[in-house]
Amino acid sequence: MRDQPRIVMGHGGGGVLSGELVQHVFAPAFGGQVLSALADSATVTLGGTRLAFSTDTYVVRPLFFPGGSIGDLAVNGTVNDLAMSGARAAYLSCGFILEEGVEVELVAQVAEALGAAARAAGVEVATGDTKVVESGHGDGVYINTAGIGLVPDGVDIRPQRAVPGDVVIVSGDIGVHGVAVMSLREGLEFGTGIESDCAALGGLVESMLAVTPDLHVLRDPTRGGLAAALGEIASAAGVGVVLQERSVPVPDPVANACAVLGLDPLYVANEGKLVAFVPREHADAVLDAMRAHPLGARAAVIGECVDSHPGMVVARTGLGGTRVIDLPIGEQLPRIC
Amino acid sequence: MRDQPRIVMGHGGGGVLSGELVQHVFAPAFGGQVLSALADSATVTLGGTRLAFSTDTYVVRPLFFPGGSIGDLAVNGTVNDLAMSGARAAYLSCGFILEEGVEVELVAQVAEALGAAARAAGVEVATGDTKVVESGHGDGVYINTAGIGLVPDGVDIRPQRAVPGDVVIVSGDIGVHGVAVMSLREGLEFGTGIESDCAALGGLVESMLAVTPDLHVLRDPTRGGLAAALGEIASAAGVGVVLQERSVPVPDPVANACAVLGLDPLYVANEGKLVAFVPREHADAVLDAMRAHPLGARAAVIGECVDSHPGMVVARTGLGGTRVIDLPIGEQLPRIC
CATH class of the missing domain: 3.90.650.10 (PurM-like C-terminal domain)
Incomplete structure (x- = not known):
């Protein structure tokens, strides 16, 4: 893996190349036990409560498409990752990377789509962050969401x-x-x-x-x-x-x-x-x-x-x-x- | 705010412009109660357990600098946001946006710095995601982390x-x-x-x-x-x-x-x-x-x-x-x- 010199688009494709990046670069570096389970979301225990915890970054192009937008994806993608552990999503975090020069109105439309999707899914955006990068170092709007939700007793889906x-x-x-x-x-x-x-x-x-x-x-x-x-x-x-x-x-x-x-x-x-x-x-x-x-x-x-x-x-x-x-x-x- | 046509670098600067973006664009769109508390991290209750939950995206340039790297920041920044609620960070999520063409070895070095910082802070990277964007739509490596940790009983810091x-x-x-x-x-x-x-x-x-x-x-x-x-x-x-x-x-x-x-x-x-x-x-x-x-x-x-x-x-x-x-x-x- 590490003798492959450069990142190609396929490293983000969710296939063999993505898997190699996780297996040979990220998992050894991070060294945790939970990550190695390779589920759509991690199941962790905190204060006696069993939680599902997951993240995804959304870089879809274009930002709006028939049937949805990056805002819808940013909610539903992470909500669904939690659901794949049997958990009902409760709270989302939301991190934006905005490109200098993008229209504020476009950002507002994305935020409104994200908020509407969150309400439809019954999940609350609890915390967020915004960074801005120079024109030519982004593509309008990228969004990361992470989510947490309760895993019901007796459920062990992996x-x-x-x-x-x-x-x-x-x-x-x-x-x-x-x-x-x-x-x-x-x-x-x-x-x-x-x-x-x-x-x-x-x-x-x-x-x-x-x-x-x-x-x-x-x-x-x-x-x-x-x-x-x-x-x-x-x-x-x-x-x-x-x-x-x-x-x-x-x-x-x-x-x-x-x-x-x-x-x-x-x-x-x-x-x-x-x-x-x-x-x-x-x-x-x-x-x-x-x-x-x-x-x-x-x-x-x-x-x-x-x-x-x-x-x-x-x-x-x-x-x-x-x-x-x-x-x-x-x-x-x-x-x- | 919305009559201001375009995003400028200052919208990511953590000052008045950042605040206006949250107040006039994100908060109304998301509509939640927790977000409006404006703390470094949100305090939420799940299954009877009080949790701090926070996210930050890291776009520092250059990736390595005297005394640290984007990997160190991605751990410590989010761990610290949780600590500002009195919570000890337990688990992190980690979302990478890699730019096509960046050296795999550089990504590995960033991941190793991130893993070492996590071990030093006593927090586990539990879940992650990687996306790749075309050359000219990123800047090597951007990282988002979100974190969760327990808020001790009797602590109410905000x-x-x-x-x-x-x-x-x-x-x-x-x-x-x-x-x-x-x-x-x-x-x-x-x-x-x-x-x-x-x-x-x-x-x-x-x-x-x-x-x-x-x-x-x-x-x-x-x-x-x-x-x-x-x-x-x-x-x-x-x-x-x-x-x-x-x-x-x-x-x-x-x-x-x-x-x-x-x-x-x-x-x-x-x-x-x-x-x-x-x-x-x-x-x-x-x-x-x-x-x-x-x-x-x-x-x-x-x-x-x-x-x-x-x-x-x-x-x-x-x-x-x-x-x-x-x-x-x-x-x-x-x-x-």
């Missing part, structure tokens, strides 16, 4: 808990956020008006936990898409995953756009979806609960966890063949969130 | 608690961090080897709380220096502050450098100092406890809180005159932290 037999469920259509941003950015017209799926998943997760606290793994497939999410879980738990490709809900406009852009929907970022590994005995009830929630109406079983090919995700294709779903190396869609 | 009669104590020499960075950046040679005072203040605060949990206000005078810290406290509590200018410890090399650079030491950033408002009956004992700690060896009483001129800081000068210490408007030293 990638390592995937076991053979688990049923793999996705909460709805995939690929929508990435295609919405890319089609705007590239000035492409698909005549379909695809909008980002950006949404806060805390309520959906609560409805799933009401069925059973024993959900094994939750993951929101953002950068790197469903492929990266499943690959990371397979690797962390040392299990195999078999994906029924025909069962993965991909809307036609997304499939068409991906064909034009040369993308695989399995690798495209989502911002309002989750993938769940659920014990088989609870799978039907959890699926029903998801479908009863507005954000899970199109939930579907897409595969299962197996003990063969540990660490590997294999898709059964529509034609009856199989293909290996590799982790993405770098960045298919730069600055998508 | 700017609003300053009352007339409080004794104002500073923990040591001021102006050192800002001068160290600026002299390097400007290529100035003062022949003095001034090093940043960057340090984690959790231990010093614990030794002060061991004297009495009833400290009224703590503030680390970073951007905007001692002048901004005192001005914000005076404004938040609606009290006056009288500063004995001759009592403020300013090392000769800092005074000389400030003379060359045209700076007022009262406005220069510190990264390992605090200012405390202490009930008069505890002031001597708190001062003794501070002086017994390595980071408070040069602690000094520098003034008092009064009921005249509410919201205003007035300095008694060495010649027996008085001058008003205004809040800085914008940015005396850009990108100092």
Whole structure:
């Protein structure tokens, strides 16, 4: 890793290069135990209270896109990371990096979108910071948020808990956020008006936990898409995953756009979806609960966890063949969130 | 505010312009109650546990400077914000924005400095995120950290608690961090080897709380220096502050450098100092406890809180005159932290 001389865009892509940076540079330097669990959020105990704690920085370009904005992402992305530990987000911090010369009115619009998203998600922005950098050292607005929330008693959701037999469920259509941003950015017209799926998943997760606290793994497939999410879980738990490709809900406009852009929907970022590994005995009830929630109406079983090919995700294709779903190396869609 | 068309560097300077941005743009948009308390960190209650929660983004230039680095600042700055609520930092989040093309080895050096500072401060990096932006949209490495820590029972430290009669104590020499960075950046040679005072203040605060949990206000005078810290406290509590200018410890090399650079030491950033408002009956004992700690060896009483001129800081000068210490408007030293 360290003989690779320079940072490339792919180091921020959520794939193999990002993983190498964490594994070879950050984890050894920081040396903590919690970070090495590699979950979407850390679970820590403070004063006898079990908390989920997570952070993400948002550098999406452009700042506003069909269905959302960097302000929406900055709330929902971090709220969702906490939800993937079973926690309902309570408080957010918010750090802005503004570029000299950006219009104050634009900053205000971003802040208003962020505030509205926070109210919709039921989370409070409790603390913040603003830095300004010279023109040519930023890109309008970058936002970091960190979040904290309570992990309910009896809940222990993390990638390592995937076991053979688990049923793999996705909460709805995939690929929508990435295609919405890319089609705007590239000035492409698909005549379909695809909008980002950006949404806060805390309520959906609560409805799933009401069925059973024993959900094994939750993951929101953002950068790197469903492929990266499943690959990371397979690797962390040392299990195999078999994906029924025909069962993965991909809307036609997304499939068409991906064909034009040369993308695989399995690798495209989502911002309002989750993938769940659920014990088989609870799978039907959890699926029903998801479908009863507005954000899970199109939930579907897409595969299962197996003990063969540990660490590997294999898709059964529509034609009856199989293909290996590799982790993405770098960045298919730069600055998508 | 919103009729001011564009962001200028001063909006990140921690002075009047920063305050206007919070007051007119962020606070109305976010609408929370906690944020409006305007402390260095928010105090929130989760699961019956009282927590301090804070964030800062670090954009210091250059990344390494005499006495520290952006990695040290990213730990100590946030640890200190928590300490200003009386909390010992327990966990940090860490979000990197890397610029495409930056050397991986440099990123590793920053990460190692950050990890070492975390171990020295007794805080664990629990969760992180990395984004990469194109060359020309960043400046090597930007870092955001957020931190959480327990607020001890009986402790209620916030700017609003300053009352007339409080004794104002500073923990040591001021102006050192800002001068160290600026002299390097400007290529100035003062022949003095001034090093940043960057340090984690959790231990010093614990030794002060061991004297009495009833400290009224703590503030680390970073951007905007001692002048901004005192001005914000005076404004938040609606009290006056009288500063004995001759009592403020300013090392000769800092005074000389400030003379060359045209700076007022009262406005220069510190990264390992605090200012405390202490009930008069505890002031001597708190001062003794501070002086017994390595980071408070040069602690000094520098003034008092009064009921005249509410919201205003007035300095008694060495010649027996008085001058008003205004809040800085914008940015005396850009990108100092």
